[in-house]
Amino acid sequence: MSQTVVRIDARSQRTELADxxxxxxxxxxxxxVSSLHLEEIETYVEVNLETDRVSLERRGARTYLVVER
Structure with a gap:
């Protein structure tokens, strides 16, 4: 199975307005939340956050719950 990787330099996509x-x-x-299972993440969101606007983000070997405001 082959895999295609497309890399975009985000700096070239920026504008003064976007900045x-x-x-x-x-x-x-x-x-x-790298060490948590899905059920534990859901419980954390329900108990500790005032919003359900969250997403998961992978950065290397770590997984982060990103809280949108």
């Missing part, structure tokens, strides 16, 4: 908008946004909170 200005990103600078005004509050930073997104990331919680390391």
């Amino acid at each position: 200005a908008v990103a600078a005004r946004r509050p930073p997104r909170r990331r919680v390391d």
Whole structure:
């Protein structure tokens, strides 16, 4: 099975407007959930967060729960 990797340099896709908008946004909170199972992540969201607007993000070998505001 072959795999195609497409790499885009995000710096070349940036504009002054996009940078200005990103600078005004509050930073997104990331919680390391690498050692948790899905049920434990769901429980954490229900008990500890005031929102259900979350996503999972992989960074290398780690998995983070990203809390959207």
